[in-house]
Amino acid sequence: xxxxxxxxxxxxxxxxxxxxxxxxxxxxxxxxxxxxxxxxxxxxxxxxxxxxxxxxxxxxxxxxxxxxxxxxxxxxxxxxxxxxxxxxxxxxxxxxxxxxxxxxxxxxxxxxxxxxxxxxxxxxxxxxxxxxxxxxxxxxxxxxxxxxxxxxxxxxxxxxxxxxxxx
Numbered sequence: 001x002x003x004x005x006x007x008x009x010x011x012x013x014x015x016x017x018x019x020x021x022x023x024x025x026x027x028x029x030x031x032x033x034x035x036x037x038x039x040x041x042x043x044x045x046x047x048x049x050x051x052x053x054x055x056x057x058x059x060x061x062x063x064x065x066x067x068x069x070x071x072x073x074x075x076x077x078x079x080x081x082x083x084x085x086x087x088x089x090x091x092x093x094x095x096x097x098x099x100x101x102x103x104x105x106x107x108x109x110x111x112x113x114x115x116x117x118x119x120x121x122x123x124x125x126x127x128x129x130x131x132x133x134x135x136x137x138x139x140x141x142x143x144x145x146x147x148x149x150x151x152x153x154x155x156x157x158x159x160x161x162x163x164x165x166x167x
Contacts, residue, residue: 138162
């Protein structure tokens, strides 16, 4: 991507999160790009130069937007800006609250990798059972129905994740 005369390599992690959240918000038909800008291109309310910024602009092309940012994008930034795209009529407070709720909801999900499907599967923590393997290490088990087929999932986890599950 080009910003001014400087070539900027797109952050693949951010782009992956953008695609994931576009799909979740029903915006898969949108093309969203990122544009890293210098803090010296941003001024605050007192016309001070050098402020941080993360913001989205809807482009002239149909279903196209750009997230402008002065720092590395976080998942919270991406969710927040895509909510502005999905719900342009919402107030900043509505977007902030929904971003917070979506992040809290995401914390209550455990990711498993399904070898048969060759993809990651998210399972609500309430559906995950904590087990101890013969060697004493903690693990997580879950049964998930995907496209009418039940898949048994298994994942070795660390002590911290086991403590989180048991609480």
